[in-house]
């Protein structure tokens with residue numbers, strides 16, 4: 446199959462000039478021009494479309510080793526022993542356009558600290574997107590609050606803002622919009638409802654470094670923005686997290702809460718531990734790894750964006766392959782994963798799992814996205830627990846169960862397919878291989894069996 450190769454640099458230049466569409470159409474064959482129909486699928490013993498490897502993740506930066514070795518040899522490993530964590534906080538706050546940043550041990554602890562510092566308490570209800578990593582629910586349960594799921598919009602993969610208000614009760618104190626996969630939530634709509642009902646807004650931006658909404662970085666749009674730097678993330682450090690905000694008093698409280706309740710800034714020394722807290726501190730080594738990874742974050746983000754725009758355009762030409770839609774006001778995704786929906790009715794009703802296996806066999810790694818976790822056992826375990834039955838009436842828990850019907854999310858879970866972020870760091874011909882492989886499966890759908 447002859448496809449004209451173009452360099453990644455050309456693609457990025459085109460993307461940044463806003464000319465991806467024109468560039469792509471000029472330089473690459475369209476769906477109808479790709480001659481893949483006659484080839485046997487790899488899953489059926491044919492030759493795979495993509496023979497090569499894919500970029501590995503994470504990528505180590507050897508220039509960081511000098512600083513890390515010297516810190517390790519000094520024995521000053523704890524955040525209080527040096528400046529590295531503070532240096533990272535300053536640099537991350539600047540990158541995000543936020544006044545303050547507090548580094549934490551991980552994204553989960555960033556969310557825990559933010560919720561506690563905003564006063565989310567036992568017996569509260571917290572509105573949340575069901576389409577997320579489990580940590581987003583877990584932190585609500587850890588606060589002894591009730592997660593109340595707001596249905597997803599399958600087109601955007603995000604919370605459907607029009608469904609928020611009907612889920613509010615007199616116990617609701619906060620909402621956690623999740624910028625899943627790096628896709629920006631329509632934050633104006635979320636904030637409008639939140640202001641009307643006096644709710645705190647904690648953005649789960651754990652997958653959304655450098656994503657943009659109406660010209661601002663996500664994580665700066667609510668009361669707090671929480672990030673993860675776990676090893677798979679676009680900014681990795683093994684483990685790590687951060688909270689950002691412009692609210693000095695709130696950030697002082699977060700600092701204190703994350704450091705066992707010790708005084709900090711406006712949290713005055715009325716005693717050794719004036720408020721309730723825990724240990725959620727980042728270590729110096731995490732900060733040093735992060736500082737080295739910061740050198741590549743923007744460049745990587747630009748490559749992912751250019752490649753994603755290419756896929757967006759090409760996927761629209763393949764029947765039954767529907768790329769994500771940016772929500773109102775969303776300008777740029779972080780592409781922690783690149784998501785699209787697979788409509789099996791256009792593929793002879795071949796189940797999604799078979800499609801994924803066929804695509805994997807063509808040499809294209811992809812996976813299935815999140816499942817319908819709102820129906821998972823952990824929910825029942827929490828709802829049936831002694832503590833929850835003390836905190837919430839039987840009537841409320843019964844109503845919660847009855848309302849845990851989320852057709853938008855069910856549809857999304859049944860159709861979503863994702864590519865991991867490092868796939869998007871491949872070359873433009875790698876992206877063309879993805880398009881060719883899906884096209885090949887479409888053309889040969891009759892040869893697939895469930």
Ligand SMILES: Cc1ncc(COP(=O)(O)O)c(C=O)c1O
Nearest residue numbers: 551552553578580651673674675
């Ligand atoms: C959406 C989301 N929220 C929260 C977290 C929790 O972050 P961590 O794993 O760093 O604790 C993650 C991490 O995967 C995440 O993807």
